[in-house]
Amino acid sequence: MTKTNRHLATALLAAGLIAATAAPANAGTYTVGYCDAANPSAAGWTPSYGGSPWTYYGENCASGGTMQAWFDSGFHHAQGTVAQWTLTAPADTTFASVSAYREWKANSQQAYGDAHAIIATDKGRIDGCTLIYGCGGIAGNGFWDLSDAQSLTFAVHCTGGNGCPAGEVHNRVKNIVLTVRDPYSPTLSDVGGPLSSPNTTARYRSLSYNAADRGGGIYRRRLVINGNAGAPTVIDANSGDCRQPAAKRVPCKLTLSENFTYDTAALPDGSHTVALLVSDITDANTATSPTWTIAVDNQPPTLDAPQITGAEARVGTPLSCAAKNVVGQSPSLAYQWLRANPDGSDETPVPDATTPGYTPTEADAGKKLLCRVTATDGGGSTTKTSTLTSGPFASGQTVKTYCAGKPTGPTDPCGDYDADGQPNHADPDDDNDGIADDRDPRPFAVEPAATAPTISTSTSDTGSSAPAATSTHSTTTHSTSTQTVVVVGSGDGMPVLSHQEGIHGPANNGTGATNKASVLITGSRSRSVAWGRRIATTGRLVNVNGQPITGAVVTIQQRAILPLRRGYAPNSVLQTVGSVKTDANGRFRWLIPAGASREILYTYKANLANTTVQGLSRLRLAVRSRVTLRIDRRTLHNGDTMRLRGTVVSRPLPVAGVVVNLQAHVRGRGWVVFASPRTDSKGRFTARYRFRNTTTTTRYRIRAVTRMDSGAPFLAATSRHARIAVAP
Incomplete structure (x- = not known):
């Protein structure tokens, strides 16, 4: 708080403006707040003091306090001693009224010597507290009619030839709401632009103008269409000051120019009358331009559902989308291919598929493809989407994989010459000789691998085998007296899943630990994400009855994949990247770090010393490059x-x-x-x-x-x- 003291003897300092004549009865008003929650400031008020040396003024509005003027209670004060805060009305305005919370104290009085805490205007005292009149102090909210004053003052002062004896004298105010009367309407000039022209039917049309005001400044504009004023728009916020209630005496700019654009799509087709209305901060004082007539033509184009054509719905086979019966004013056409489930659910735009032609990829296998066409002209846009049965998708057809029903001989596109799990058409090195096919004169020059891993079955623990078949994984069935269990593994370091009882250590990984567990991942098992982004996954660990296994460790592993090949990246290995512990409901959460495309494995061992896992779930994460x-x-x-x-x-x-x-x-x-x-x-x-x-x-x-x-x-x-x- 600021406190000031000077050796100066002067009379009460009155405001220096000449009082204006009374404003017209219909003049607009606006409010200005000071030293309150919305404007914790006394900016614009002028403090002053004079007379005996121990007089003060100060304010601590920023901390919720008051504006203050007071005498030092330990000293006698001479006649004419004063401390005060004064606010002057802006040019071409007057003060109509004010409300405030005030604390007045005037405990200083003797014969021919009285102290006062008052509110006054340039026309004189309005109200106050004086001990000789029975008021030693007062606190609370007040309201005062200022009768179109030119200035407002909160003060303490001393009158009487004997001066004022020592005593507590102060005037404290806050939460000031001042009503300012503004009798002058703004003016408009130079209104013009495409919006005022009858010779255009463009949807977006601009209008420019100049505006000027006396008083509080230019506030808002409206378009008056067919005699009805539209929603108001603040023309220039003036760094946030041009608002109601205001925080400054002149909150808005007195002169400004604007060029704005109006979207005529809000209007029906036909002729309309238009005028521009501008208001000052009171919103009661307005200026309106002459009225003009415009023509509007904003109907959007029409079209039927587009049709998809193509030899068949298969990965790698081109499809075309044809817009049908498009009617409009030279409309432009925008295309977007969509991917959906066979029943039409989960409809998702295909990235970068925005032309009439599209060739399905492996990501579309088993899905429906639709084509969405948007026709746009000056009247707007209309969008139609092909049906689920359009063209090659009739009779329930979905996108086939590239190799569905095709020959799989060693050198056929859908064969696998080098037995690496990748069909030849997607393998950049079919014979795995280290030379890419596009640079290899003999892409099938190396013999394929002689023997692949086998699938074997056993009817007992003695290991007698049934005939073997080629595969990349192995499966063994064990038989006991009470159950048949399955062990699933691979020859490339991937985890082995086993539910057999009695061949592992005791089940002690978590409360409710069991050799028959399921790791359930929430949501899709195949997801995509942008490069550099992390993705959160959640899941639940349960037994065969769906009951949670709590406090258990779930291990997270990963291996790099090639999204197009739907296989593992060359030379990739399975890595353990972390672990999580299940909560009281068997739930867990894992934040997948940023990186390349990979397969995430969530594994559970009933005993952490086991060499096999008793619960396993996989999530395929495809990462979009940048x-x-x-x-x-x-x-x-x-x-x-x-x-x-x-x-x-x-x-x-x-x-x-x-x-x-x-x-x-x-x-x-x-x-x-x-x-x-x-x-x-x-x-x-x-x-x-x-x-x-x-x-x-x-x-x-x-x-x-x-x-x-x-x-x-x-x-x-x-x-x-x-x-x-x-x-x-």
Whole structure:
């Protein structure tokens, strides 16, 4: 709090403005708050003091306190001693009324000497507390009519030739709400623009104008359409000051210019009358422009459900989407392919599938594909989606895998020449000789592996075997006197699942531990996430009766995968990455760290010393790669060369890099590939493109798209768009 003391003898300091004439009865008003919760400040008020030396003023509004003026209670004060706070009305306004919480004390009085705590205006005292009049002190809320005063003062002062004896004298106020009368309406000039023209039917139209005011300033505007004023818009918030209730005497700007845009789609087709209305901070004082007439034509286009065509619904077989019976004012068409369950549920947009043609990928296998077309013109947009039975999806058909029903001979596209679990069409090195197929003159020059792991069955613990068949996993059935149990394992270091009783240590991993456990993962077992993002998974550990196993350790393991091949990455190994403990309901939570695509295994051992696991669940996580793109300049001319560079930041990448498609969005053709550079082993790529046939200034959007490379542990991704302009 500020406290001031001076050796100065002056009379009561009155406000220095000449009182204005009474405002018209219909003048607008606005309120200004001081030293309250909304505006904990005394900014704008002027403190002053005079007379005897021990007079003070101060304020601590910021901490919820008051504005204060007081005498030192230990000293005599001479006639004319004063301390006060004064606020002057802004130009062209007057003060109509004020309310406040006040604490007045005037315990200083003798013959010909009285102290006062008062509220006053430039017209004189309004109210106060004086001991000789029976008021030693008062506290509480008050309201006062100020009769269009030009100034307002809260003060303590001493009158009488003998001065005021020592005693407590103070004037404290807060929660001040001042009503300001503003009798002047704003003015409008230079109203014009497309919105005032009868010769356009554009949906979005702008309007500009100038406005001026005397008093509190310009506040809001409205469009008056067909005689009805629309919703108001604050024109210029003036750094947050232009509001009601206000925190400043002149809260809004007195002059301003604006150009705004109006969306005529809110209006029905036909003719409409329009005018602009602007109000000052009172919202009662307004100015309205002359009325004009506009024409509106905003009906959106119409179209029927699009149709899908193609030889069959199969991974790798192209499909086409045709919009049907489109009617509108030269509408543009936007396409989006959708992936859904066979019953149409879980409809999800396919990333980057925004052209009429689309070739299904392995991610679409077993799904329905739909095509959504959006037609847009000046009147808006209409969207229609193909049916679940359109074209090749009739009779319940879904997308077949690439190899469904195809020959699987060693060198057929759906065969597996090198027996690595990856069909030839998706294997970049069919014979596993270290030379990629696109550089290998003899991609099938190496003999396939002689023998793959086998599946064997046993009818007893003695191990007698039934005939074997080729597989990548092994399964053994054990028989006991009371039950038959299954042991599932693999020859590549993957965990072995066994529910057999009696061949492991005692079941002691958790309360309710058992050799017959289930690890239940919440949600889908196949998920995707952007590079660099973590994903939380939850699950539950239960016994065969669905009862929770509590306080048990669930071990988390992972192995890198190639999303396109639906197999493990070459040279990948199973890694243990952590563990979690189940809660009282058998629940657990694991936050999968950021990284490449991988398979996550959640395993449970009834005894942590077991070599097999008694509960196992898998989650396949496909990670979308991330690519950046930079262009050397944004403005070019015909004949100039554009230089591009970027980075596929996802790791790891193949030593030979990956291919990146550089695309430009061409009006009427969609996204067009103009270059396909290959990155180095660190993901960096560069490219150049020279413009040769530009005859009119053309604007393009440029992006980089990583291809679904079967040798990289990532799904495709798209960079942010770069924008360029090419002039002749």
